[in-house]
Amino acid sequence: MTRTPFNRRRFLETAGAAAAVGTLVRSADSHAANAQDPAGPKVKIIAISGSHRKGKTTAAALGIALDAARAVSPDIETELIELADYKLAPAVPGGTAVDDYPKIESRILDPAVGGILFGSPVYFSNMSSLLKMFIEHFGPYKTSGALSNKVAGVLTVAGARNGGQEGVAQSIMAALLGVEMIVVGDGRPTGHSGATLWNNAKDDIAKDDFGCATAKGLGKRVAEVALRITRMTPRSL
Ligand SMILES: Cc1cc2nc3c(=O)[nH]c(=O)nc-3n(C[C@H](O)[C@H](O)[C@H](O)COP(=O)(O)O)c2cc1C
Structure with missing residues (x-):
């Protein structure tokens, strides 16, 4: 047929x-x-203030960055952690520091955290001892990769216009690169390698227009890159 x-x-x-x-x-x-x-689970951006003074210029500047991060997307949520609230001990290699670090560690290693802002006042042309002590707990992450591919942004505040902000930022960034964080700057159009603020009005950081703009740019950029990486990359990487 x-x-x-x-x-x-x-x-x-x-x-x-x-x-x-x-x-x-x-x-x-x-x-x-x-x-x-919704596009997916919320992506968290945490800011760590290394200032010994709670709620002062470093915390205020990080607050500006976090506001800018939240403005990127309703999927971004933020948290400010002030190290001055915690007791940190030196992290001796191979040793077990008995201190408050685990309380912070569980929050920064949360898989929902896509980005971390590190803020430090400039103390004698260096990062604060608090932030240094905090970062020195990251040793095991060099092998575990616990912070790998989380986005990092660095913010520094000094009392002088050229008080060491950029040098301190570079030093913090070098440490973060060592644990495979993805370090970003304040993005277009300024393209600075971080946020640099000048405490030029008796602790009222809002008077530093240039510095506030770098803080906004940094928060925005950290959030944008964190969103991209979190949505595109399996968390196991
Ligand atoms: C111990 C100490 C050292 C400082 N060293 C510097 C410095 O090297 N360069 C500078 O410009 N400001 C320096 N400052 C000023 C602080 O960086 C500045 O006041 C900053 O805004 C403090 O941050 P905070 O408001 O979060 O405490 C120093 C302040 C202190 C307490």
Whole structure:
């Protein structure tokens, strides 16, 4: 019968078309579902203030950066941790420091954390001893990779216009590169390698327009890159 092969072909064509339509419908359905779903879990940005003074210029500047981070997307949530609230002991290699670090560690290593801002006042042209003590607990992460691929931004505040902000930022960044963090700057159009603020009005950091702009840029950039990396990369990397 001549109709059999024709019908068979028609059947196959029709079945193929139906399957294709089914795929398209399912695809359209899943797009519709995605459109209704939130883009994904929230991405957290944490700011660590290394200042010995709670709520002063370093914390205020980090607050500006976190505001800018939240403005990037409703999927960004933020938290400020002030190291002055905790007791940190020196982290001796191979030793077990008995201090408050585990209380902070559980928060920064949370898989929901996509980015961390590190803020330090400039003390004698260096980072604060508090922030240094904190970062020195990162030794095991060089092998465990616990901070790998989290985004990092660095913010420094000094009492003088050229009080050592950039040098201190470079020193903090070098430490963060050592634990495979992805260090970013304040982005376009300024392209500075971090946020640098000048405490030029008796602890009112808002008077430093230039510095506040770098803090905003840094918070925005950390959030943007954290969103990209978190959404594109399996957390296991
Ligand atoms: C011990 C100490 C050392 C400092 N060293 C410097 C410095 O080297 N260069 C500078 O410009 N400011 C220096 N300052 C000023 C602080 O960096 C500045 O007041 C900063 O805003 C303090 O941050 P905070 O408000 O978060 O405490 C120093 C302050 C202290 C307490």
